[in-house]
Amino acid sequence: MESATFPHDLVHLQAAWNSTYDALAAPCPSTENTALRRRLIRLSTRLWWHPYWSGPGRGPAARQELRTRGRASEGLPVNRETTHLTEQEQ
Numbered sequence: 001m002e003s004a005t006f007p008h009d010l011v012h013l014q015a016a017w018n019s020t021y022d023a024l025a026a027p028c029p030s031t032e033n034t035a036l037r038r039r040l041i042r043l044s045t046r047l048w049w050h051p052y053w054s055g056p057g058r059g060p061a062a063r064q065e066l067r068t069r070g071r072a073s074e075g076l077p078v079n080r081e082t083t084h085l086t087e088q089e090q
Contacts, residue, residue: 004062006069010052014070017043 020043024036052058 004058004065006066007050007052010047010050010066011069011073013043013047013050014066015074017047018067018070018074 017040020036020040023030024033024040030036053063
């Protein structure tokens, strides 16, 4: 399979989703769990309906590759202009 080229904002969204999921899955409960769940839902919605997915040949394998790339790029700073998350959601 040919490697997909993902838009930077999509990779940053996936990295933000991964870090939010990890924070929510942490063993010690937090008072921020409700905010984290809401953020995860917003990020999930934005990932699922991103315009990139409307192109041809962008199915489950591409989504899995995005998850892998999002994990690899978690050290990168998230560009707030492309993820459109408020300070409260950060």
